[in-house]
Amino acid sequence: MIQPARILITAGEPAGIGPEIIVKLAQLPHSDQLIVCASPALLKDTAQQLNLPLQLTEFNANETVLAHRSGHLWLVPVDLESSVAPGKLDQANAAYVINTLETAHKLAFNGTVDAILTGPVHKGIINQSGLTFTGHTEFFAEQSNVSKVVMMLATEGLRVALATTHLPLKDVPDAITPQLLHEVIEILIGELQYKFALKRPKILVCGLNPHAGEDGHLGREEIDTIIPTLEKMRTQFDAELIGPIPADTAFQSKWLEQVDTVLAMYHDQGLPTLKYKGFGNAINLTLGLPYIRTSVDHGTGLDIAGQGFADIGSMQYALQFTQQLIHNSKSN
Known part of the structure; x- marks a missing residue:
């Protein structure tokens, strides 16, 4: 029997469609352990707005790797800096977004998780907050000390x-x-x-x-x-x-x-x-990192955030692609 992999998902911009997509994704069956790095309050509020069940269990790296079960997510909690209004960017939460990415990097870099799958972020609001951010690709390269x-x-x-x-x-x-x-x-x-x-x-x-x-x-x-x-x-x-x-x-x-x-x-x-x-x-991949990093191919969807319209197709495809990359890497 193949042991499930650990796939860490970052929720991205809290005012965008990332949290909605993750809550919807959690309702489906998956063969691997899905771990989300996000605000627990944000995910719970999103699930409540969507009228979908969601149970959160704090992730423990020392516990047995278990396959996903519908309506449940393992969680690496990161607290928001400010309350979230769907569709409205807030500079105060830029640090929260960066914290989720830094946490994800550390867990992948030390081998605790098998891959990172990133939700969409808003580069503009991060830079407006005073934090320099070119994009996920450059961020993870710098964090990994990869030239x-x-x-x-x-x-x-x-x-x-x-x-x-x-x-x-x-x-x-x-x-x-x-x-x-x-x-x-x-x-x-x-x-x-x-x-x-x-x-x-x-x-x-x-x-x-x-x-x-x-x-x-x-x-x-x-x-x-x-x-x-x-x-x-x-x-x-x-x-x-x-x-x-x-x-x-x-x-x-x-x-x-x-x-x-x-x-x-x-x-x-x-x-x-x-x-x-x-x-x-479609998906975005960063090649050359010491771990697998994939992403959705779309942006934050601020114009439809909080309305329940977000499509999870790209996230589903990214997850399937990530699972195949993990399988290939472990087979080599």
């Missing part, structure tokens, strides 16, 4: 990794260096082999410029940086690196059917296609 991580989004039939993440577009060309590409692709290959159980990953690499530079007439990054880096790495790693391919044709089925992931050079080169294909049924 480089890779953001990947995935949905059914498509995975997209990013060479650069939250950079202004004007800064992207200078960021695409041989060192950066080497680091990103090395992490990508290793994670595809270990967490995705792909022995010889096939990666399609997009060009940076229109038409992948068109032999230097539309930019030289492909000639000077991307092509030489790929040629060198083909001799160093057990992986198939295809490209650089023009981004406007890279997402055709003739390419996607023969590769395991697409590597886009910047955020809005790769993610619009993925979100068009799978929004609401």
Whole structure:
């Protein structure tokens, strides 16, 4: 019999739809132990508003790992700094959000839990509070003292990794260096082999410029940086690196059917296609951390918070994906 895994979920922005999604998720059967890092009062109030049953048991790492049971959650409690009104951001609770992420990191870093699944946060209100926060990806990398991580989004039939993440577009060309590409692709290959159980990953690499530079007439990054880096790495790693391919044709089925992931050079080169294909049924992963971290693909949903309309599809898909990554990692 396979022992259940421990999956820690952070509730995200307390005024958003994260708490509602978690309470709804708790009503379903799951094979693993679901542990939530959040305010117990917030979860209880949310359950009451939804008229759904919810029993909370404080998590104890020394107890036997048990599978989830409907209407119940194990809890790592973190207290709110201020009362919550659904849909209304409050700078006072920014520290609460960061505390949940720090707590989750510690439990994953020391191996107490097998993975972190994060609910959506609001970067703006965190930064307005005076706390510097670029995003989950960068936060967990800093907490883990990892110099480089890779953001990947995935949905059914498509995975997209990013060479650069939250950079202004004007800064992207200078960021695409041989060192950066080497680091990103090395992490990508290793994670595809270990967490995705792909022995010889096939990666399609997009060009940076229109038409992948068109032999230097539309930019030289492909000639000077991307092509030489790929040629060198083909001799160093057990992986198939295809490209650089023009981004406007890279997402055709003739390419996607023969590769395991697409590597886009910047955020809005790769993610619009993925979100068009799978929004609401996609996940975000941080590759290169010493633990598994996944996330929903949507934001805080402030406009529908507290109304009972939040869809749990992305959270369900993220949970299923996380379970598969845990299984693959433990099988290696």
